[in-house]
Amino acid sequence: MVTIKDVAREAKMSVATVSRVLNDSGPFSEDTRQLIREVAGRMRYVPHSGARSLITSKTETLGVLLPDLYGEFFSEVIRGMDDTAQKNGFHLLISRAYADRHGIETAIKSMRGRVDGVVAMSPDLDSDSLLNLPSTIPVVLLCSVARGNELDSLTIHNCRGAREMVTHLVSLGHKRIAIIKGSPRNYDAAERLRGYRMALREAGIVPEAILEREGDFTEAGGYSATQALLAMNPRPTAIFAANDSMAIGALSALRESAVQVPKEMAVAGFDDIPLARFMDPPLSSVHVPICELGARAVEMLLHGIIHKNDHPRRRERVSTELVIRRSTGGQPAERPQPRTLNGEKASV
Amino acid sequence: MVTIKDVAREAKMSVATVSRVLNDSGPFSEDTRQLIREVAGRMRYVPHSGARSLITSKTETLGVLLPDLYGEFFSEVIRGMDDTAQKNGFHLLISRAYADRHGIETAIKSMRGRVDGVVAMSPDLDSDSLLNLPSTIPVVLLCSVARGNELDSLTIHNCRGAREMVTHLVSLGHKRIAIIKGSPRNYDAAERLRGYRMALREAGIVPEAILEREGDFTEAGGYSATQALLAMNPRPTAIFAANDSMAIGALSALRESAVQVPKEMAVAGFDDIPLARFMDPPLSSVHVPICELGARAVEMLLHGIIHKNDHPRRRERVSTELVIRRSTGGQPAERPQPRTLNGEKASV
DNA sequence: GCCCCGTGTGTAAACGATTACATATTGAAG
């Protein structure tokens, strides 16, 4: 591999001058500039980022810790992150971490010297364990919050979104509304459940434990939870699934049992993944601007990096939006599109 | 940040000894070992990987170049990569690159000194441009091939898979079989088209241009291509979509036009994404072991790294498997399961 | 008592860049 020394030797200049020209820092003559650029180009010199970051103590890389890479959700989040990262000249170092404390600590440690900051997404973790990290690098918590205000965090407006959807179901006349929950250890799932209950109570309906079925955010989980619900007597008249994958599983189970949607059973999901509107019937859902979630997390992290982690901590939330399609009946719009949320402000 | 020097000073030892103990290399006394480990632990010392990799010239990081992070496909690929990478103590540096030559070259350059090798996935690119890279680091091409044998490459058995599916459709009696193609610049898409034509010719059917509609691998693309097909007279009796997303769009369009599947129109996809069997009717598809694709790519790359890029180049393909569900009719198995691949339980 | 060897430790040179500081060269002002 050709180094800066090689270029210097070839150009009969010192490494300092070469460095100055290539970084366009400090003074140099026009002749020198041309010479060095020509030589560097000819020798196909590429600076060694590792060496550079050692002396500048900037890696221009962001660490991303994910609980598990599953489904469209994560690829969208990553896309949003990569977009903003690249716009700011940063790379993404991605790592799946075991959700336990040891795993996440090990992961962050192994990133020391490789990254300037970390976005940690670990909804399953009680995120306190992140607090006594030995690191002084900025950390942004995604989809979970630290107990105090010690870390920046970005979450979805889960509770409000769920509440809006359930309120909508209530407004359509439903009284027995079931929910397919996610894991209780999952922050998003817990918040969505909270919104569901809140909406019911606001409508004067007492939440019943038997209408709250546990799923695991997969289609299969939604499928079997729905089978259980169908075995009930009386049946619920509406199912609110804590994410779209489970709602899709629910649709599949209902179809198999020849239960008509939305006539006999309304179904709603959460996330509004692109597929939702191609379901049969098109699935009502709570739209989450996933891509922007990732983008915003990176923005927050970059802010922390610029201020050397010495900035007031923020706790932000991105807003959701109700998307009503045919699976909930009511207003049978012909082919409803999710509204564009590109420029949406992530209101706190 | 505490460095090895700080530890050395605190333990009243030289940095060399500290390094030896911490890496368990070279000789040291038991007393020294305990002392240094204690001090390092107490001071929460974490080695600076950047500095280490500068001297060892190993980064233990793999670069991953992706065309665009979209859909479940990519998150699965990344998961497979991360799994194998982590098992071997490697990290993943992920970057979305513009598919043009300049973009991919810039991306690889900017990774110099950060990674030990690169997996480049750029099906849209004529991958020759990768050949005259200034880098001597190992590169594995994913879902595309280099013209010569200069680079390792890993692809899907696209042609064979498509051919099998179309042959199956033929065996069900279909004569007018349409295809919804992907972009002609996409390697996978081109190969799948080739398989489609091959199967038709083998069956004595002459491929017709009018039955080959262009899509873009999205649901929306499949949707509108299908509308065009429905306007034809006579209509085709079967649609083979070059990926599942487009097949799902097709199902959606057929439903809207009240065309019964599979009775009036058989539909098949490619990829067998998890959702496929939750469609209505469950979608026949060509199963691709996506996760393993990523895993295998990383294995190949690691092999190249171990042998310092001085190894015979390989060109591998991962096999697909036909998964027949109800959307193609024929053998209406009650609840057809995909055969178990990578231990997947098809428990619905 | 001498030599040799193994064991434990320290010194210092890398790795490939950036950059503070010193130095050389110029031109202009006095």
Place this chain on the structure above:
DNA sequence: CTTCAATATGTAATCGTTTACACACGGGGC
């Protein structure tokens, strides 16, 4: 002609590690 400043370049320290080499010490074989 001297002086000063501006400009261009070089020298060398530095970042945080690893590791080749040197060195000190002690014990065993002769």
